[in-house]
Structures are given as structure tokens and as C-alpha cells.
Amino acid sequence: MKREIPLLIVLVFGVFMAFQYFVPHRISSNIYQEFNNWTIIIGIFTMVIGIASLLSVHYSKIRFRKEGWGYSFVTIISLIGMAGLGLFGGMENDLFIHFYRFGLSPVTATMFALLAFFIASAAYRAFRARTVLSTLLLLAAVIVMLGRVPIGEIISGWLPEPLQLSKISEFLLYVPNTAAKRTIYIGVGLGVAAVSLKIILGIERTWLGGDGK
């Protein structure tokens, strides 16, 4: 029964969700809304597990003084501090807003801004025209990088339109890029449909845990 009940739940709900998509009736829509709310409620329980797991991992690092335990200490203090401020002081609490605006915001913005430096270094060291394919990739990257910013217009604006960097860049984005992306999306879509069907019909059971038996 431990296996049969979850499999039955997945079958019933999976078939209903596929069915209701094609039946825009009020009853079907109301049940569907209710199921969506259940999904959110069930999802919130995963957050509890996530927080418990985070606390457990970092507490263990602090307790056994593992490498970088100081960062774990900061993580736990930040988690408890921000959660406490938000829960007891509300989302509009000055201290909560200040920690967000002058703590979290600059830190995450700085991390993202550093990407420009890493990309420049990586491009210098790794972008090599070793093979025909890598040369094509390199050329496409250079054209798009220049064609998508104003300087591309200045460099190639005097050329006939089909040879201008902005036009070649537009062609690369609309034609080869779109063709490749569509192929990937269609492949992924068919894969998702096939796996979903296997799960709904109980053929794929690894989600049950263990080896699925």
C-alpha cells in the first residue's frame, strides 16, 4: 500500500490536470484552482525542510569548527535576524528595509558586477579559434558583442546594410539562434511529455525514493 497510494494519487491528479486543460467549464476551473492552492500549501512545507536542513548543516560546521565555520555563523545570524525582523516588525520595518537596502542589495549587486571582469579574463584566456566550430562561435560572439552596442554602428555604419554589424547580428539572433533554440525546446518539450506520461502511468517510479520498488 505504501507504493500503491502515491501511484494512485499521481494517476488521478495527473489525468485530471491534463483533462481540465481542454475543459474550460466552471466546475473544472474551480477544482483546478483548488488544486493549485494545494500545490502552494504543499510547497511551503518544503521551505520548512529547507530551513531545517540549512540550519542543521551550518550548525554542524560551527560545532566541529570545520573550515569556513565563520561564514556559517554569519548565515545563521542573518537568517534568524532577518526572519525575526520581518516576522515581528513587518515588511515595512525600518531596520528590515535598511538591512536589505544597505546590506543585501550592495552585496548581490557587487557579485553580479564582478562578472564583467571574469568574462573579460575568461575571453582572453579561453576563447581560441582552435577548430572550425570554435572559430565560428568566436566570430558570432564578436559580431553580436559589437553589433548590439552603439559602437557597432560607428564601426560598420558606412558599409552596405547587409554587411553592417547590427544587421549581421540581427540575422544571427533571428535565424541560426532561433533554429537552434527551437530544436532544443522541441526536444525538451517532447522529453517532458514522455517522462510526465511515464510518471502518471506508473512506469517511471524513481520519484518514490530508493529504486522505486
Added chain:
Amino acid sequence: MNQQQMPSEGFWSRLINIDRRWIYLVIGIVVFIPILFPIGLPVQVTKEVQNVYDRIDSLKAGSIIMIPMEYDPATMAELQPMAYAILRHCFSKGIKVISTALQIEGVTIIKNDLELIAAEYGRKYGEDYVFLGYKPYPGIVILNMGEDFRKPFPRDYYGNLLDSLPMMAGVYNYSSCAMIVNINATSGVDYWINYAHTRYGAPLAIGVTAVMATDYYAFLSSNQIFGLIGGLKGAAEYEKLINHPGLAMRAMDVQSIAHSVIVIFIIVGNIAYFSSRKKKG
């Protein structure tokens, strides 16, 4: 770098193995100089941005647009100028705005952005714009809003019942909005395409970061989205269209120079690589 080995290494090998801090320094300098001394490079408008502008511009005062915004401090530099430009366009024309923030890290920023631009044009909360705030699980929230905004958001961000807001009278779901312009730095943009547009038929345009933009040209040519604003360049194009130059247009100088320098790095790196390989035989 091993200083004792350097004299025996060739020029090209040394160039390949240059300390990366020199590269960081060059990038730092080329980013700062155009900020201090703006060049004012001209911005060309692409058709995917022009489409968004034209569709919004064709609306009458009093029409409603949904502008869900999902960005955080990390992606704010690219998407905030875009949000400002679109909000300015809407508020200047008397178009009403419904907004959500389905990414938790960005809720406060988006609330402030809405309030800031609305105040610039003297727009009132509840009459000219509504902020629904955040709910977890964007896919489910987007599906539920397709039925009725009140299902996932019985109250707005400030705790007001939606039915108590004058602007929300008779506004139930996406069909009450002329279009959706989703400004998004997350993969959640796929939900807006798959659910809001494909399932509920809402006309949709998206504004995404530059690295994400290439993923969505496929949806543009299939008409699943009618417009695409890509990164800071897209924001600069929109600023030009509304004739309100801002941060994005100023940043185009920086981006142009930085891109050019990275291209020079790639060329120099390749010359050094092939020259050193030739020398080794």
C-alpha cells in the same frame, strides 16, 4: 607567476600567461572613463523594442497594462532603467498599471520603483496603479491570475482588499488588461509565455537581461511575444523612444567601450596563442 622562468619564456607565452589582474585593471579603467567623460554614442532602435513602444503608445488613456516585474539587486542595473522607461511611458499617457513582484528578493525594490515613477507623474495608488506584491510559486500564481487576480491576491501588497480599490472594479484577469509587459531576470518568464500567453491568450512582451535575450528570439518570431527588450541596450532604446534619456543611454558609452576592449582581448589572446604555438613548432 614564476619570476625566474620569465626571461626564458617568449613574448607571446608571457602575453598568454599575463596576470589576470592586469585585465581587471584595464576593464576597470575603460568602465570608469566613459562614466567620467560621456561620449554620447547614438542609440539605434531595434524593431523588437519599437514594437513594444508602438503597442503601448497606441493605447488610450484609462487602458490597463499589467507590468509584472521580477528582478533583484543583482539584475537591477539592467532592468530598473527598463522598468522606469516603460512606467514613464504608461503614466505619461494616463495608462493604468497593475504590477506584481514574483521574485522575493526584489519586492521592496519594485514597490519603491512603482511609487517613485508614479509620484513623478502625480499618479495615485488604487486609481492609477496597483501593486499586488509577492506570492510564492510564480507558475501557479500566474495560472491563478488567469482566472481571477483575487484568487492568489485577495489583498494587495499594502493589505487593501482588491475590491476596495477603484481601479480594480470590473478588472478580473488578463482579459481585462490590454497587454502584459513582463520585466524579468529569472526563468519565470517562461511561465508568462506558457501560461499567461499560450493558455490565457494575453498579448505579451518581455524585458529581460542581455544574457537571457537570445533565448527568447524564438518566441518573437513565432509571435508568442510581440516585443523583446534586451538588457541595458533595450532600455536605452526605450529611453530614446520616450525621449527621456536616463541611466541606460548614459551606460551605452560604457558598454560600447567595454565590449570593444573584450573583443580586443580576444584578438590579442588568439594572436598570442597561435604565435607561441608556431614558435614551439
